[in-house]
Amino acid sequence: MLELRKDIFAxxxxxxxxxxGKGTQRQDMxxxxxxxxxxxxxxxxxxxxxxxxxRSTQAHARIRRIDTTEAERSxxxxxxxxxxxxxVNLNTLLSLINFGKDDEPSLxxxxxxxxxxxxxxxxxxxxxxxFEAIAKVKIDYEPLPAVFDVEDALKPGAPVVNETxxxxxxxxxxxxxxxxxxxxDADAALATADHVLEQRYQMSPIEHAPTETNGAIAAPDTNGxxxxxxxxxxxxxxxxxxxxxxxxxxxxxxxxxxxVGGGFGGKVDTLTEPLAILGxxxxxxPVRYMFGREEEMQYGxxxxxxxxxxxxxxxxxxxxxxxxxxxxxxxxxxTRLSSYAxxxxxxxxxxPYTIPNVYGDVYCVFTNRTPATAMRGFGVxxxxxxxxxxxxxxxxxxxxxxxxxxxxxAYRDGDMKAHRREAKNTALIECVQVAAEKAKWPLRxxxxxxxxxxxxxxxxxxxxxxxxxxxxxxxxxPVQQRTSYDxxxxxxxxxxxxEPPPTVPPPPSPxxxxxxxxxTRFSSVFGTRRR
Amino acid sequence: MSxxxxxxxxxxxxxxxFVDGGTNLLVALRELIGDMTPKFGCGQGxxxxxxxxxxxxxxxxxxxxxxxxxxRSIETLxxxxxxxxLHPLQRAFADNFAAQCGYCTPGMxxxxxxxxxxxxxxxxxxxIEAISGNICRCTGYEPIINAILAAAGGRISA
Amino acid sequence: xxxxxxxxxxxxxxAGALSSDRSARYLGxxxxxxxxxxxxxxxxxxVVRALDQxxxxxxxxxxxxxxxxxxxxxxxxxxxxxxxxxxxxxSIGGPAVRNMGTIGGNxxxxxxxxxxxxxxxxxxxxxxxxxxFGARDIPIEEFLQARDRQAGxxxxxxxxxxxxxxxxxxxxxxxxxxxxxxxxxxxxxxxxISGGRIASARIALGSMAPTQIRARAAERALEGRSLDAxxxxxxxxxxxxxxxxxxxxxxxxxxxxxxVGVHLRRLLSGQE
Numbered sequence: 039m040l041e042l043r044k045d046i047f048a049x050x051x052x053x054x055x056x057x058x059g060k061g062t063q064r065q066d067m068x069x070x071x072x073x074x075x076x077x078x079x080x081x082x083x084x085x086x087x088x089x090x091x092x093r094s095t096q097a098h099a100r101i102r103r104i105d106t107t108e109a110e111r112s113x114x115x116x117x118x119x120x121x122x123x124x125x126v127n128l129n130t131l132l133s134l135i136n137f138g139k140d141d142e143p144s145l146x147x148x149x150x151x152x153x154x155x156x157x158x159x160x161x162x163x164x165x166x167x168x169f170e171a172i173a174k175v176k177i178d179y180e181p182l183p184a185v186f187d188v189e190d191a192l193k194p195g196a197p198v199v200n201e202t203x204x205x206x207x208x209x210x211x212x213x214x215x216x217x218x219x220x221x222x223d224a225d226a227a228l229a230t231a232d233h234v235l236e237q238r239y240q241m242s243p244i245e246h247a248p249t250e251t252n253g254a255i256a257a258p259d260t261n262g263x264x265x266x267x268x269x270x271x272x273x274x275x276x277x278x279x280x281x282x283x284x285x286x287x288x289x290x291x292x293x294x295x296x297x298v299g300g301g302f303g304g305k306v307d308t309l310t311e312p313l314a315i316l317g318x319x320x321x322x323x324p325v326r327y328m329f330g331r332e333e334e335m336q337y338g339x340x341x342x343x344x345x346x347x348x349x350x351x352x353x354x355x356x357x358x359x360x361x362x363x364x365x366x367x368x369x370x371x372x373t374r375l376s377s378y379a380x381x382x383x384x385x386x387x388x389x390p391y392t393i394p395n396v397y398g399d400v401y402c403v404f405t406n407r408t409p410a411t412a413m414r415g416f417g418v419x420x421x422x423x424x425x426x427x428x429x430x431x432x433x434x435x436x437x438x439x440x441x442x443x444x445x446x447x448a449y450r451d452g453d454m455k456a457h458r459r460e461a462k463n464t465a466l467i468e469c470v471q472v473a474a475e476k477a478k479w480p481l482r483x484x485x486x487x488x489x490x491x492x493x494x495x496x497x498x499x500x501x502x503x504x505x506x507x508x509x510x511x512x513x514x515x516p517v518q519q520r521t522s523y524d525x526x527x528x529x530x531x532x533x534x535x536x537e538p539p540p541t542v543p544p545p546p547s548p549x550x551x552x553x554x555x556x557x558t559r560f561s562s563v564f565g566t567r568r569r
Numbered sequence: 570m571s572x573x574x575x576x577x578x579x580x581x582x583x584x585x586x587f588v589d590g591g592t593n594l595l596v597a598l599r600e601l602i603g604d605m606t607p608k609f610g611c612g613q614g615x616x617x618x619x620x621x622x623x624x625x626x627x628x629x630x631x632x633x634x635x636x637x638x639x640x641r642s643i644e645t646l647x648x649x650x651x652x653x654x655l656h657p658l659q660r661a662f663a664d665n666f667a668a669q670c671g672y673c674t675p676g677m678x679x680x681x682x683x684x685x686x687x688x689x690x691x692x693x694x695x696x697i698e699a700i701s702g703n704i705c706r707c708t709g710y711e712p713i714i715n716a717i718l719a720a721a722g723g724r725i726s727a
Numbered sequence: 728x729x730x731x732x733x734x735x736x737x738x739x740x741x742a743g744a745l746s747s748d749r750s751a752r753y754l755g756x757x758x759x760x761x762x763x764x765x766x767x768x769x770x771x772x773x774v775v776r777a778l779d780q781x782x783x784x785x786x787x788x789x790x791x792x793x794x795x796x797x798x799x800x801x802x803x804x805x806x807x808x809x810x811x812x813x814x815x816x817x818s819i820g821g822p823a824v825r826n827m828g829t830i831g832g833n834x835x836x837x838x839x840x841x842x843x844x845x846x847x848x849x850x851x852x853x854x855x856x857x858x859x860f861g862a863r864d865i866p867i868e869e870f871l872q873a874r875d876r877q878a879g880x881x882x883x884x885x886x887x888x889x890x891x892x893x894x895x896x897x898x899x900x901x902x903x904x905x906x907x908x909x910x911x912x913x914x915x916x917x918x919x920i921s922g923g924r925i926a927s928a929r930i931a932l933g934s935m936a937p938t939q940i941r942a943r944a945a946e947r948a949l950e951g952r953s954l955d956a957x958x959x960x961x962x963x964x965x966x967x968x969x970x971x972x973x974x975x976x977x978x979x980x981x982x983x984x985x986x987v988g989v990h991l992r993r994l995l996s997g998q999e
Contacts, residue, residue: 063663070671071659073606073646077672080605166729169767249610249618249672249706299672300706330766331611591730591764591774612765614758614824627823632761634754634774636732683822701907702821
């Protein structure tokens with residue numbers, strides 16, 4: 039049950055609140071329990087047609103020929119839509135905020151880049167007739183080598199997944215192939231740390247599996263407008279995306295949504311609306327495009343896979359003195375929102391701890407897997423899993439209690455974060471203390487007395503001298519050095535940390551090297567916004 | 570295309586429709602009767618959002634061939650309210666925060682009704698078993714289980 | 728083209744319609760055929776039904792029981808005389824699926840489904856079918872091996888001999904979701920004891936091959952022995968022999984091979 043710990047930070051807060059701490063009914067509850075809440079599919083429209091797509095059977099292939107002759111003659115077929123029928127058949131979701139290049143067609147034209155990519159849309163009188171017509175579409179593929187692993191995708195000679203990004207990495211600020219975070223001298227700190235621990239973590243893609251599958255119904259309205267019932271989680275975002283793809287002003291559309299049968303991030307990609315509207319435009323009839331369950335699970339965008347390497351330096355007394363992270367986000371074949379996930383991930387490093395030397399490289403990588411998208415805390419979730427596993431292992435390594443180890447390393451008010459922002463309103467220490475109390479986990483007195491508001495700042499507020507990447511030879515390749523953590527008892531774990539010789543030349547740095555005095559601002563999505 | 574005439578009781582009311590061959594009961598209810606309370610979730614029997622009662626028995630309407638319900642009595646969430654008042658299960662779901670997105674709610678309520686109609690005072694394990702074919706992706710099952718137990722408790726004391 | 732539904736009063740007429748039309752599928756409880764139609768399987772253009780009451784008959788009074796192909800799992804669970812089949816019946820679906828799914832349909836359910844059939848395979852059941860050329864009884868193992876070619880035949884009923892004791896028949900379904908979930912592995916064991924020794928042991932496995940299969944090596948390890956720790960260990964270590972599981976979302980082939988012996992050991996040693 040919910041318990042508000044009003045004793046903590048009591049002086050920072052006005053507890054005379056009208057809503058917080060009091061139960062309140064959801065405004066949509068009555069609709070939900072009576073079944074009158076209106077989801078996108080709960081609209082019965084006269085003469086509605088059904089849209090289904092022909093999906094690629096190949097993970098990576100050139101399309102030699104598409105033959106729809108037989109499908110066009112199939113019973114009940116009203117319209118076959120090809121890539122050439124889509125007014126602007128190349129888009130990237132975040133182009134609405136000028137972030138990233140258009141890299142994804144609504145319907146594939148010359149090439150497919152993941153298994154399940156839509157190639158042809160068929161609008162028919164019934165779903166059955168659409169399915170029958172789909173079976174009659176003939177597509178001649180020339181299979182291409184595919185790549186399914188983020189690190190394989192970065193190797194020289196790897197198949198180019200998406201020609202918009204020939205290096206298989208998203209390009210930040212039209213220059214950088216990954217997000218970088220530099221704070222202090224991690225390599226020097228690792229060299230003098232009592233223990234060094236490097237571990238590899240990874241997470242598989244996760245499907246949101248909403249009970250309501252993705253879908254939209256579009257219908258011609260008066261004055262040349264279209265009314266669109268949609269499952270989108272991001273209504274205005276979807277309106278603008280459709281306006282761009284269909285090359286019409288956004289006021290052409292009247293979007294109705296907001297009641298979503300489970301989204302969790304899986305309903306922001308605006309996959310069904312553009313084709314449903316285009317179907318309605320081309321036939322003059324209401325058109326429904328709704329994913330079947332297998333489509334949702336197989337081809338609906340998941341939380342992307344991630345692979346993370348963490349190399350930490352820790353002192354015998356438990357202080358983490360260096361954290362070096364290399365993370366790869368598997369974007370799948372197209373960008374969607376993974377570029378932003380990588381930004382968020384970099385912004386999150388090194389977790390809620392004050393570590394004086396932090397070094398992070400975060401890549402958004404293209405592979406021939408289903409394009410990934412948003413999902414609850416994406417960019418942070420897997421990294422937090424990795425960091426917290428790592429914290430447990432570090433605590434074990436130095437023989438410390440894992441709760442106390444976290445309190446010792448937790449950030450406190452006034453500390454300098456790796457992004458050169460002062461930590462404010464921190465509360466990790468209190469969270470750990472309450473968690474320990476609830477779990478009846480014994481903490482020593484000094485850790486019970488610790489506070490986020492005490493002992494921060496001062497020397498912890500200093501931005502350390504930070505060598506620039508161009509000031510030394512640096513490897514951009516994975517450092518495969520492994521710790522002995524899993525094999526040897528903690529007392530003998532003392533690995534001389536060393537940087538291996540560079541295996542590839544350092545990347546060119548067209549921008550002036552970042553000064554080391556802290557003026558570098560962490561790059562964000564919105565920092566690149568063109569006004 | 571020849572249509573098949575079909576008559577059945579829908580929430581106590583006699584209805585007659587014409588269906589295409591192979592039409593499932595979910596489509597018949599939603600698109601021909603206009604009862605939007607049963608939802609499409611998977612079409613496979615995996616999620617329970619389309620659950621309805623046929624002659625008091627819980628079935629998945631998406632896997633039921635429409636014409637097999639000829640002459641039978643169908644209950645959906647649309648018929649659960651008692652006049653202007655909420656059914657005790659509906660009230661309990663609302664009071665116990667047993668709905669978030671609301672999409673699984675119609676199926677959950679029908680599964681719960683199938684249970685309580687037969688077993689007015691179920692154990693917690695019986696409630697869990699009764700909704701084991703219904704998937705909820707956001708509320709979490711605990712509030713739903715608590716709501717059903719609360720409704721059952723209310724019924725006993727009433 | 729819409730689907731044509733043909734409904735017949737008798738099973739034999741339905742069988743006739745089924746054997747004469749390659750695109751016809753028999754509709755039992757709907758959990759397979761309606762699902763296929765919903766997912767856009769256009770190979771089915773005719774749906775055949777039979778209203779024959781013989782298909783829903785349960786004969787459970789004697790030592791040999793017969794279940795009509797149209798008997799649902801809910802009805803098995805309602806029948807006290809079928810207590811030995813309650814565990815497999817209960818392991819299927821939620822209540823709605825059990826109200827719909829049938830014994831006959833389960834024989835055709837692809838991996839990871841078909842749990843009830845695992846139990847029937849361990850019980851050496853006989854499947855009564857009606858094809859174009861009349862009715863006949865087929866041992867269930869033979870039926871399953873030729874399942875892909877059975878589309879034109881109609882299953883009428885399944886029969887098996889009641890196990891001598893509740894100890895003699897054991898069933899276990901490994902799922903990742905409780906109480907309901909698709910099978911990672913399903914195991915059933917029939918261990919008739921004669922003079923303190925196992926005679927005609929049957930171990931059946933689900934999700935360990937394209938169809939339900941017998942674990943013959945494990946059966947051999949049990950045959951003629953008493954069910955002691957050494958015998959159980961020998962059977963468990965032979966459990967994966969002859970299996971060919973696949974990867975799916977519920978588990979990898981590797982995982983299935985690794986754990987099948989563990990679960991067989993638990994099943995045979997009566998561990999929860």
